Amino acid sequence: MILLLVTSWISLTGAYTFLDPSIYEPDLDTYFGNEFIGEKLDYLQSEYPDLVQTTSLGETVNGREIHAVTITKNVSYWQTHNRPSVKYVGNMHGNEIRGRGLLMKLAYYLAAEYSRDEDVKHIVDSTIFHLVPTINPDGFAQAVPTCSGVTGRYTSEGVDMNRDFPNHWSTGEKMKYAAETLLVMDYAKTITPVLGISFHDGALVTN
Secondary structure, X not given: OHHXXXXXXHHHHOOOOOOOOOOOOOOOOOOOOHHHHXXXXXXXXXXXXXXXXXXXXXXXXXXXXXXXXXXXXXXXXXXXXXXXXXXEEEOXXXXXXXXXXXXXXXXXXXXXXXXXXXXXXXXXHHOEEEEEOOOOHHHHXXXXXXXXXXXXXXXXXXXXXXHOOOOOOOOOOOOOOOHHHHHXXXXXXXXXXXXXXXXXXXXXXXX
C-alpha cells in the first residue's frame, strides 16, 4: 500500500524531476558513482536536518561505503517513533542501475516536497523510510561504463546477492555469506521493517 501511494504521487506530480535546488542530478540516463551518492545524501541531510538522517551500513570488500538514508518527521528520534518502517534497496546486481537513481530521486522528493505537499507530509509523518540506493557498489564499479551483459552483476568476490540471503525453504544454516549480504542483514535487524523492496531492472523493465 505504501509503495502504491508513493508511486501514485510521483506519477501525478512529475517527481522524476530531481528536486535538489543546487544541481539537477542524477539524470536517469547518466551513471553516477558511489561518492556522488554519499555527497548528495549528506547535502540532503544538511538541508533538511529534521527529516533526513544519513548513515552507513559499512564497507564492502573493496572499501566502498554502503550509504543509507532515513526519512521521517523528527528523524533524530525515529527509533522511538510508533510508526511502521519500510526498507527500499537498489542495485543488488551491480549492473542493474535504475534503482540507484529512483531511490535518490525518492529521497529528494520526500524531503523537498514535505513542506509543499500535504500528501507527502502525511506519509512522511506516519512512515519511516530507510533507503539504500546501492548495496553492491563494487559490482557497479565493475559494470560501468556500459552496464551491459553480466559484468558487475555479482559482488567483487563473485557472489550473487540475490541468491545469498537466508530463506524459509532451505534447511540448515549457510556457513558463509558475502560481506555485503551480512551488512544488509545486520541493517535490517536494526530497523525492523514491515515492508521491504529490492529494485531490479533489465533492458526493458524495472521491478
